[in-house]
Amino acid sequence: xxxxTQIPAALSVPEGENxxxxxxxxxxxxxxxxxxxxxxxxxxxxxxxxxxxxxxxTSGRLNASLDxxxxxxTLYIAASQPGDSATYLCAVSKxxxxxxxxxxxxxxxxxx
Amino acid sequence: SAVxxxxxxxxxxxxxxxxxxxxxxxxQVTMMFWYRQQPGQSLTLIATANQGSxxxxxxxxxxxxxxxxxxxxxxxxxxxxxxxxxxxxxxLCSVVPGGVGEQFFGPGTRLTVL
Numbered sequence: 001x002x003x004x005t006q007i008p009a010a011l012s013v014p015e016g017e018n019x020x021x022x023x024x025x026x027x028x029x030x031x032x033x034x035x036x037x038x039x040x041x042x043x044x045x046x047x048x049x050x051x052x053x054x055x056x057x058t059s060g061r062l063n064a065s066l067d068x069x070x071x072x073x074t075l076y077i078a079a080s081q082p083g084d085s086a087t088y089l090c091a092v093s094k095x096x097x098x099x100x101x102x103x104x105x106x107x108x109x110x111x112x
Numbered sequence: 113s114a115v116x117x118x119x120x121x122x123x124x125x126x127x128x129x130x131x132x133x134x135x136x137x138x139x140q141v142t143m144m145f146w147y148r149q150q151p152g153q154s155l156t157l158i159a160t161a162n163q164g165s166x167x168x169x170x171x172x173x174x175x176x177x178x179x180x181x182x183x184x185x186x187x188x189x190x191x192x193x194x195x196x197x198x199x200x201x202x203x204l205c206s207v208v209p210g211g212v213g214e215q216f217f218g219p220g221t222r223l224t225v226l
Binding site for chain 2: 044046049097098101102103104
């Protein structure tokens with residue numbers, strides 16, 4: 001059974017510092033990995049999708065890497081801003097278009 | 113991408129009653145997923161809803177408690193039956209447009225059971 005872990009569970013940084021969020025999964029036979037952002041009481045916003053054949057994906061200040069063989073992904077957020085404060089979730093899928101298994105999330109606070 | 117709406121956005125219900133949550137997507141999709149997010153927790157899949165067939169439930173979730181309908185390729189409902197305070201959660205539906213790529217989520221239904 002796939003298990004997804006995110007460390008740390010919470011993170012507080014001053015504005016301008018780079019954020020590094022970690023995600024690990026126990027079964028390397030994944031189809032893709034997706035990073036989400038969730039604001040309090042809200043739904044999920046998709047940030048980045050990495051296919052299992054890819055090593056990284058970038059979107060603006062966000063960069064996500066994937067090491068499938070070791071079961072790890074890292075989300076980097078450059079030059080953090082107070083608006084980046086949210087919970088970040090990673091999730092993996094075993095097949096195309098299929099269900100996601102989620103990590104517990106990392107709650108991020110960026111202090112002005 | 114996909115635009116997904118859910119109704120209601122929130123509700124407060126009495127124990128023993130049932131609530132039906134609607135999920136509407138702006139494009140046709142084969143599968144729709146229903147997740148639960150308990151307070152302070154991450155998301156757990158309840159079931160996968162396919163049009164024209166019975167929903168597939170995950171371990172720990174049963175049809176009598178969470179009946180699902182999928183009458184067409186753009187709509188689904190999830191009913192939370194005989195509710196107890198432990199059912200207080202955010203319920204979210206999601207889809208993968210075209211069957212590949214990103215999974216998109218609705219805004220969620222925040223349910224409080226008294």
